[in-house]
Amino acid sequence: MTRIYTCFPEGKYKALTLSYDDGKITDRRLTDILRSSGIKATFHLNSACLGASEGHRIPYITEEEVKTLYRGFEVASHTCTHLTMGRTPSAENIREVLKDREKLEELCGYPVRGFSYPNGVYDSSLFDLLKLCGISYARVTGSTGRFDLPDNYMAWKPTCHHDHGLLELTEKFIRTDYDQRLMLFYVWGHSYEFELNHNWGLIEEFAEKVGHRDDIWYATNGEIQSYLACARSLVFFADMRGAFNPTATDVWLNVDGQLRIVRGGETCYFNREAAASVKHSANGTGRIFSQVSENTPSPERGKDFHVITIPSPSGSGKLDAKLKAWRDSRPPKSEGNPYYVLGEPIGDMRDNMDQPSLDISAGVASRKDEICGVPAWICEPEHQTETEKAGRPCFLYIHGGSFVGGTAEAFLNVCRYISQKSGALSICIDYRLAPETAFPDNIFDCLKVLKYLRACGHYVFDRNRMYLGGDSAGGNLALACAQLDYRESGKKKLRGMALYYPVTDLTMEEKEWTWNLSDYEGAAQDPEKHCCQSLKGFEPMILKLYVQERAGKENPLVSPIRTPDFSVYPDLLIASAEYDYLRPQVEAFAGKAAAAGCSVRALRYGGMNHAFAGLTGIVDQARELLDETADFISR
Numbered sequence: 001m002t003r004i005y006t007c008f009p010e011g012k013y014k015a016l017t018l019s020y021d022d023g024k025i026t027d028r029r030l031t032d033i034l035r036s037s038g039i040k041a042t043f044h045l046n047s048a049c050l051g052a053s054e055g056h057r058i059p060y061i062t063e064e065e066v067k068t069l070y071r072g073f074e075v076a077s078h079t080c081t082h083l084t085m086g087r088t089p090s091a092e093n094i095r096e097v098l099k100d101r102e103k104l105e106e107l108c109g110y111p112v113r114g115f116s117y118p119n120g121v122y123d124s125s126l127f128d129l130l131k132l133c134g135i136s137y138a139r140v141t142g143s144t145g146r147f148d149l150p151d152n153y154m155a156w157k158p159t160c161h162h163d164h165g166l167l168e169l170t171e172k173f174i175r176t177d178y179d180q181r182l183m184l185f186y187v188w189g190h191s192y193e194f195e196l197n198h199n200w201g202l203i204e205e206f207a208e209k210v211g212h213r214d215d216i217w218y219a220t221n222g223e224i225q226s227y228l229a230c231a232r233s234l235v236f237f238a239d240m241r242g243a244f245n246p247t248a249t250d251v252w253l254n255v256d257g258q259l260r261i262v263r264g265g266e267t268c269y270f271n272r273e274a275a276a277s278v279k280h281s282a283n284g285t286g287r288i289f290s291q292v293s294e295n296t297p298s299p300e301r302g303k304d305f306h307v308i309t310i311p312s313p314s315g316s317g318k319l320d321a322k323l324k325a326w327r328d329s330r331p332p333k334s335e336g337n338p339y340y341v342l343g344e345p346i347g348d349m350r351d352n353m354d355q356p357s358l359d360i361s362a363g364v365a366s367r368k369d370e371i372c373g374v375p376a377w378i379c380e381p382e383h384q385t386e387t388e389k390a391g392r393p394c395f396l397y398i399h400g401g402s403f404v405g406g407t408a409e410a411f412l413n414v415c416r417y418i419s420q421k422s423g424a425l426s427i428c429i430d431y432r433l434a435p436e437t438a439f440p441d442n443i444f445d446c447l448k449v450l451k452y453l454r455a456c457g458h459y460v461f462d463r464n465r466m467y468l469g470g471d472s473a474g475g476n477l478a479l480a481c482a483q484l485d486y487r488e489s490g491k492k493k494l495r496g497m498a499l500y501y502p503v504t505d506l507t508m509e510e511k512e513w514t515w516n517l518s519d520y521e522g523a524a525q526d527p528e529k530h531c532c533q534s535l536k537g538f539e540p541m542i543l544k545l546y547v548q549e550r551a552g553k554e555n556p557l558v559s560p561i562r563t564p565d566f567s568v569y570p571d572l573l574i575a576s577a578e579y580d581y582l583r584p585q586v587e588a589f590a591g592k593a594a595a596a597g598c599s600v601r602a603l604r605y606g607g608m609n610h611a612f613a614g615l616t617g618i619v620d621q622a623r624e625l626l627d628e629t630a631d632f633i634s635r
């Protein structure tokens, strides 16, 4: 019998949320504390009180600052004027809620659907009234002292007020290791209480203890309510072989001890046999089903490590049909560019590296620039407001090309699409190539740009949301950059890295992984066989042209798989391709990073070969991977 449990996102079973009322200026300090600990919260505001200071010991925040102050959090209603409901006429209650929603929505730009009862006063006649006003959940006061999900979202009672055993409950929440049920830790209060009671230290200690943990889902009240509503909307097959997700939110399940993601709008089959029995539609999007691979060794630590295999629409065990057709249409390799360096035909190598891609983005502006002397392509969504620009992430991309070739322009379509989907400022750079420029100067080019972007105000983005990306050799350079960036300050300043089939091992010792053609399903014949082997034996050439004996091949800047301490790396998104020579070393690197405690999301794209990410508009999986990347940097 199949046993299915609902999980929070990423397979977690613990969630934390906070709910703070009234919108006083002390929210400024509270949002700072929460933001720096990665904790999410909902703030319930009285829109008619915004800006008021006279007669109040602690003034209200102003309308102008609502959007920026609460960015990344949820703004919800608390009635317009802090009306105590229950002894007031229904029409007045309705007016107070709708007027508050309208004003707050005008300030924030999204529908406001949360509520908390002013002074905690409510009765059951208000439940339907609030629902008719478009409210999906309403918080009451008091403390349950428990970590339960609510039975009634219209009278959602928190775990505790922050003055009622907060730190003891925090200890208990962190210590509990019982994944049979979903746990929600829900804290409420008013930020002005910290000021009046001189106990800001309490919430700081709480944030320090409970923030930035891999096993907790940090969410706003509304995100929790909405995620669980989506999870409840899943439509299961009668024999539990799979489920259809009619919502737009991915839902995570534990199916017989294995994690499964049921993607929004798609049907997920829980095992290979069920999937194989289904005919794939010819116009499928590529994400017919997603599942966590059974044959991937699970690391000892690193709870976020999942290899998610994404089969090609043409079926598993062979090259994707669109990719095959594209390969077949390629002109033969050109020869005759007489540019040789160190005895190697660099001209021909470079000429044969171009990969035409199509622009699948819309509403994105791109332009050429130069950053610290490094040529760059700058991409950003058109028509972003100054506030949106100040809050957006920055995605710095380092292109691949075996260290000797490739251009930023070839990845312009990749960066444009990521900017469109995530709102990020995306920058792709032309670092100097080997062999004319050798290790470590190529890394220094990238690091110089990274540091400049962070230090200088010329490009507007949120300095706490800096991401580094790269494919193949570019992934290797990105990992080296991250090591040096950490070494300088002893701190992880990058928020995350998106690495597409990065070169992680040039030692040729295969200590952490082994390569066998027989490990690739269906690769006994071409074209799969050719794809698996196309990079085989490339290492001596790279060492000769790129490293040029300036470092040992075991140096972690050359072979990041030998990184002595993986805690230098931020959160990682790592993609591998089924028919890529590098796949074993890429997945071994992901496993090592996860075992060392890094947060890793590892994706294996079925039917793909090396360098598929750049084939935007040609293979669907390129867009899939860029969608994943946009999700990753939008967090």
Ligand SMILES: [Zn+2]
Binding pocket: 021, 022, 078, 082, 118, 119
């Ligand atoms: Zn209140």
